[in-house]
Amino acid sequence: MSVALPDTPLSGHATSQVPDAEGRFGEFGRRFVPETLMHALEELTVEYAKAKADPSFQKQLDGLLHTFVGRPNPLYFAERLTHECGGAQIYFKREDLNHTGAHKINNTIGQTLLTLRMGKKRVIAETGAGQHGVATATACARFGLPCVVYMGEEDIRRQKLNVFIMRTMGAEVRPVTSGSRTLRDAINEAMRDWMASVENTHYILGSVVGPHPFPMIVRDFQSVIGKEARAQCLEATGRLPDEVVACVGGGSNSAGMFYPFVDDTNVELTGVEAGGRGPKAGDHASTLTFGNKGILHGTYSYVLQDEDGQTADVHSISAGLDYPGVGPEHAYWKDTGRVRYVNIGDKRALDTVQHVARTEGILPALESSHAIAYALERAKQRNPSDIIVVCLSGRGDKDVNEVARLTGQEL
């Protein structure tokens, strides 16, 4: 359709009935990719619609999420943190208790089943922190599919443990040496592989980014987080939360957490981006806070780029939030005002890892601790009768080297 993109935001109402058939979330989303990939994206859209409507697909997925991933995971009342803050009650949705230690596996199990359904024989993926790479390698091992994971050289250095796990699961980890050598370049490299291999290969994208239908598919597979959390909160407290909080890298754990609450207009939704070292360009990865509307990796959303359209360098203490783009549905939620986006810096995130470990006996991932840090502040401003649910997207084992290094400790 028309390429004349409107510049005015939609008026303040978001619906869960997105995207449309062309992949639009309001004005955002769609497909800006080389022609070579277009047919595969159309095919994937059709196959996904069929799978979604097929009860046996859903049944197989639910079975694996239960017996292989360990779902449903609990909604946990963080009692000591709540008392310490002296305000709202804080609950954690425990995605860290999933097999492989993060929410990423919700999506990779779903997309691996799609791969099998489409008859494709090989899987590729990109990874930043390595969590998505591990989750993809794991799902592929479970189904005997060969798997190649593209990972920036810089991230390989930061996330040695996950590299080792991926290789143990039989995946090939291909170092990416172009550009910034992080997640953004790993996505470029995976897309290039896909251009040449698209006839027999499925690309399991790890977040709600990229061309349609990826932002929709990943959101749908991740929505199990919000669906469970919503039901668990009702059961435990008799009502819905007042605020739901999640960290935003590409935006998949947050999209999965928020989506089932979008039509509950009394529930405040807050996405927490990586504030890094501060608001100067290059020092953070707060795409929705500081970015502009633009195109990256095949989708139209917010992006951090310079005045010529060159993608900017980003920084975060956590490799999983270190991305200059964000999913188009978040852009839609931002412009409609449905979700508020804030940011938390490196230091607060690092301190919060240690604080949560000591106070609750839970070691959160650096990514997740951005969301928790915000929730702890927010709880202090709220009444004790209020409820805040935070997505604890992953466990912190993968970060111990980095945390030790940054706090001057020996491992």
Next chain:
Amino acid sequence: MAFMPFIAAGDPDLPTTARLLKELAASGADLIEVGFPYSDPIADGPVIQASYTRALAKHVKLKEIFATITGVSREIQAPLVSMVSYAIIFRQGIDAFVQEAKAAGFAGLIVPDLPGDEASGFAALMAKHQMDLIQLVAPTTPPDRAAKILKHATGFVYCIAVAGTTGVRKELAPQLAEMLKSLRTQTTLPLAVGFGISAPDQIHHLKGKADGVIVGSAIVKLLENLASDSSKTDAVLREIGSFAKTLADAAHT
């Protein structure tokens, strides 16, 4: 058959780009594609990607590229076409970008990440400014998609020779001949083949099937050494000129 070389603007620097454009025109280029360096060129293989990275490392800016093209486009006969990501166009504002490109002397644009489905509005804008929007068709494009894409195509049709990124290849896609035959029945626009072409025998092989060939990586590769040693500029320009002449002769005979 037309010979259409590709180079990236600003590699190793814009004055050399200007000289290179003149050299290519003098060597028999019928049209020249000017790649706009982009930080995330997903359709490009390692050679063109590296060329873009070299240009960006020297902070080449859009304004300067347009200024350079404004200077050269009047001096050479071969039309210039810009190969540019939609990310860059959109950032400028699509209307502003098209006007600037037109004013600089570009005859058309190739936007590798704006597939036919998304192109209708942009195609209308380009038509208003009397610029060609060259559309791409891939070996993975089914015939019904090709028909949709051709609706908005002007100038020529860019037929991608291999499923994959840009870069030199020995073999072209087996279905290429079929694809060209089928496109021929659907459009009267010239058909130009690109991605993977580097040698005269590949060009001969396409005789009678295609109306033009696009050669990128094989030329861009020759610029690799210039980034660190500008004393070789004259020699490399001569080398590229004679390589281009070999390819042009193969296309023209």
